[in-house]
Amino acid sequence: MNENDAEIIEEATDEAVEKGLERLTSERISEVINQVLHKETGARFKAYVDTCMRCGLCSDACSYFLSNDRDPRFSPAAKVKQTIWEMLDKKGKVSKDFLRRAVHIAHLECNVCRRCSMYCPFGIDMAYMMLLVRRICHKLEITPQYIQDTVNSHSVTMNQMWVKEDEWIDTLQWQEEDGREEFEDLRIPLDKQGADIMYSVIAPEPKFQAGLIYQAAVIMHAAGMNWTMPSRPGWDNSNMAMFTGDNEISGRIARTFFETAAKLNVKRIVMGECGHAFRSTYDVGNRQLAWTMAPIEVVHAIEFYHELLTAGRITIKEKFSKKVTLHDPCNVSRGRGLHDMARKIVAMTCSDFVEMTPNREHNLCCGAGGGVINCGPPYKKERMRNNRAKAEQLAATGAEVLIAPCHNCHSGLEDIIHHYNLNMEVKFLGDVLFETMEKKIYRPGE
Amino acid sequence: MGNEASWDWNTDLKEIPVEEWKERFNWVEDFQISPDGESVASIVNVDETAFQVCVNGEVWDNAYEKIWGLKALPDNGFSALVYDGEEWTLARDGEEWSGRFDFIWDFQVTPDGKYLGLAFQKDSEYGMVVNDLPWDQTYTNMAGMTLSDTGTSAAVVQAAPMKAADVDSFKEGLFSVALNGTAFDHTFLNIWDLSFDATGRRLAWGVRLNREAYTVARDDIVWDRTFQGVWKPVFLTPENVLAPVRESGKWKLFRDNEPFWKRGYDQLWKITLSPAKGDIAAVVADSFGKWTVAVNDRTWDLTCDTMISDIFYSADGSCLAAVFKHKGLWNLSVNQTPWTLFADKIFTPGISPDGSLVAVVIEKQGKYHLAVNNRIIAGDYDFLTAPVFSPDQSKILVKGIEKGIYKRRILSV
Numbered sequence A: 001m002n003e004n005d006a007e008i009i010e011e012a013t014d015e016a017v018e019k020g021l022e023r024l025t026s027e028r029i030s031e032v033i034n035q036v037l038h039k040e041t042g043a044r045f046k047a048y049v050d051t052c053m054r055c056g057l058c059s060d061a062c063s064y065f066l067s068n069d070r071d072p073r074f075s076p077a078a079k080v081k082q083t084i085w086e087m088l089d090k091k092g093k094v095s096k097d098f099l100r101r102a103v104h105i106a107h108l109e110c111n112v113c114r115r116c117s118m119y120c121p122f123g124i125d126m127a128y129m130m131l132l133v134r135r136i137c138h139k140l141e142i143t144p145q146y147i148q149d150t151v152n153s154h155s156v157t158m159n160q161m162w163v164k165e166d167e168w169i170d171t172l173q174w175q176e177e178d179g180r181e182e183f184e185d186l187r188i189p190l191d192k193q194g195a196d197i198m199y200s201v202i203a204p205e206p207k208f209q210a211g212l213i214y215q216a217a218v219i220m221h222a223a224g225m226n227w228t229m230p231s232r233p234g235w236d237n238s239n240m241a242m243f244t245g246d247n248e249i250s251g252r253i254a255r256t257f258f259e260t261a262a263k264l265n266v267k268r269i270v271m272g273e274c275g276h277a278f279r280s281t282y283d284v285g286n287r288q289l290a291w292t293m294a295p296i297e298v299v300h301a302i303e304f305y306h307e308l309l310t311a312g313r314i315t316i317k318e319k320f321s322k323k324v325t326l327h328d329p330c331n332v333s334r335g336r337g338l339h340d341m342a343r344k345i346v347a348m349t350c351s352d353f354v355e356m357t358p359n360r361e362h363n364l365c366c367g368a369g370g371g372v373i374n375c376g377p378p379y380k381k382e383r384m385r386n387n388r389a390k391a392e393q394l395a396a397t398g399a400e401v402l403i404a405p406c407h408n409c410h411s412g413l414e415d416i417i418h419h420y421n422l423n424m425e426v427k428f429l430g431d432v433l434f435e436t437m438e439k440k441i442y443r444p445g446e
Numbered sequence B: 001m002g003n004e005a006s007w008d009w010n011t012d013l014k015e016i017p018v019e020e021w022k023e024r025f026n027w028v029e030d031f032q033i034s035p036d037g038e039s040v041a042s043i044v045n046v047d048e049t050a051f052q053v054c055v056n057g058e059v060w061d062n063a064y065e066k067i068w069g070l071k072a073l074p075d076n077g078f079s080a081l082v083y084d085g086e087e088w089t090l091a092r093d094g095e096e097w098s099g100r101f102d103f104i105w106d107f108q109v110t111p112d113g114k115y116l117g118l119a120f121q122k123d124s125e126y127g128m129v130v131n132d133l134p135w136d137q138t139y140t141n142m143a144g145m146t147l148s149d150t151g152t153s154a155a156v157v158q159a160a161p162m163k164a165a166d167v168d169s170f171k172e173g174l175f176s177v178a179l180n181g182t183a184f185d186h187t188f189l190n191i192w193d194l195s196f197d198a199t200g201r202r203l204a205w206g207v208r209l210n211r212e213a214y215t216v217a218r219d220d221i222v223w224d225r226t227f228q229g230v231w232k233p234v235f236l237t238p239e240n241v242l243a244p245v246r247e248s249g250k251w252k253l254f255r256d257n258e259p260f261w262k263r264g265y266d267q268l269w270k271i272t273l274s275p276a277k278g279d280i281a282a283v284v285a286d287s288f289g290k291w292t293v294a295v296n297d298r299t300w301d302l303t304c305d306t307m308i309s310d311i312f313y314s315a316d317g318s319c320l321a322a323v324f325k326h327k328g329l330w331n332l333s334v335n336q337t338p339w340t341l342f343a344d345k346i347f348t349p350g351i352s353p354d355g356s357l358v359a360v361v362i363e364k365q366g367k368y369h370l371a372v373n374n375r376i377i378a379g380d381y382d383f384l385t386a387p388v389f390s391p392d393q394s395k396i397l398v399k400g401i402e403k404g405i406y407k408r409r410i411l412s413v
């Protein structure tokens, strides 16, 4: 372990955490901890606590552990030991310094990627344990500032970035106009009742990357899809509340999302390239509301592009020739097994592909997901240090272009590339498809 | 509506060819059909950045740079949001409002068609405008715009400023409800689901007081009890408010701060009333993933594993229809009896006033069909819109597009 590490770990002071800690009393701390650990958990939690033998087999699975020279404090079991076990041992009577460290571990030293659970002989889900710690932090009001702000935004606007309702529609209309450079009659149909598909995105798209909406519209138009986008809240499929343990807001976001689709009477929802939003809609947000599964089918962009290409609705003019590699986002790969489909799209659109190692469900996480990047600028340096293993993995590919079909991964990987001076460009699968596709409208039978 | 008696219930078929619009204009957008079925309209592109509204083949006089949100109105006219010279306004049957805005959206109409409401933004300030009369006061942020059946308007507004990522100010509670533009006194952490009473004068809403405490406010006065969650409240009478709230991990129906239904559910929402019979219905999950309808706290015998999207009472309260999805297909259940539609899409059902007839448009494999009392009576349309029963309930008005021709049909039932 590097001697400076302890300092570095604590260097980022987060006002929301500090002010939150100031407000707390020891009674409140133990009340919340005991309530969450004893009233909100069940057999699964007890099994995890009772079964973990602290054998450390999961340690090498964690990119935080690997990036920090195998510092034992970063092993998955140690993260639980430093948080939940201690809370249980002390019956919730823990200090503010303990909590400051617990917030940090749960929000910045684990991106709830679930890689470790694949290596645990008992399949213990450390991500679940860390999310419980985050739930405690949420109730104690010591969640880091920037991610809390995204949840605040969700709670008011039902989108993650305070995108105002008029800005959203205006952006869609502006992208529609721009898209008419490709196809003069291109539309982004708003609120089209009975369309087959509702297309949904995450708030960073209208805010910073509106060009992605333009690309999606061109792809939809060329493929001849009967699609729509909602003008009203419910368009954002992201869910940061899921990552701060604000389960109630998380449920409200998921309800708004699915009811928006149900009101439009669409058959299915196609979503852009986002990993966590996918997890929220097919696994977490729906369950909060007593829906065992997504009540309206949610199709990730990877599945959708694959469908368009194999059905011949989109054809490739000329394959992308630069050397590319592919990052498997945990939430769509480990979580949903879409990695082979992603490879098929790469094979159909790119001529020079190199795997990174490890890959598919064993891929190392980008280090940004699970809400880590959303904790914001105060933690960027630390995030870069915790991403060393990922940087080494990327460098070893020798690829010029890194395809990452997930927004968080995308931003996180861009930071890594910049920080470690890797000469790579990050692209979405949609970018590659847009660049290589034939810009002509699909007509059945042609 | 309510003037159905004056509609033409005798002509079996009227046709308007719409396919040829595609030749006339660069492109034709989505069709809207008037309630009486006499008019079909669409936004059409006439030049590079020039749009018009085409109604039965005739275009409105003015062309605009942008048009969206075309709506058929209860009086059988059409309205749309139009943009020209960097300003937005509403045009009703081609006549523009005098108000001009930087943006308008969330177009709402009262059931009688007397009031048209919009959200507007002007100089980065937000408010609502009803029948061309904008709110006197405007706000830096606005959400949850609601137009009552009597034309009053309300929204959640931001009452105090907040800097970027300012979680401290947020924690203090920045939001209030504004009724007809005037904000109530209290500010809350969050406000959702504004709900008017029948007169449009009283308002209830769901609030979050702090990270963990949720409750209901009626005319800005909060209930004493707090809960783990709250969904949209509903006025049972002008004095009484019902709301689904979560307590000890279960969803329960409360009335005015007190438990009302006895049972707790895994989910409970979409409170729907039958004023005629005094019944209260809701969509509930009996247990995780098991959806049904509860009427007066007694659940239906219904198997539904996916979703119940909505429930509807007939005017006399004798019929309750639920739109539900089971094993991936949509269906309708009427008074506990599931139909056999198994559709890919199902639209809002229409119920005759005495509850004896239920009609619904469905889509199966890309074709639209009309079912009445679980029997398909018209089919293979490319598009169908909500059917209407004649006042004597002997006929049904079917409005749809078939092979490029809009058809207004009267069928006997």
Ligand code: SF4
Pocket (backbone or CB within 6 Å): A061, A062, A063, A064, A075, A076, A079, A109, A110, A111, A112, A113, A114, A115, A116, A117, A126, A127, A130
């Ligand atoms: S969930 Fe991922 S980041 Fe968290 S401890 Fe496990 S491997 Fe490490």
Ligand code: SF4
Pocket (backbone or CB within 6 Å): A051, A052, A053, A054, A055, A056, A057, A058, A059, A076, A077, A119, A120, A121, A122, A123, A124
């Ligand atoms: S979580 Fe599993 S692998 Fe990791 S220390 Fe515990 S028992 Fe061992």
Ligand code: SF4
Pocket (backbone or CB within 6 Å): A111, A112, A113, A275, A276, A328, A329, A330, A331, A332, A364, A365, A366, A367, A368, A369, A370, A406, A407, A408, A409
């Ligand atoms: S951002 Fe991407 S790689 Fe990272 S946790 Fe999410 S899905 Fe995983």
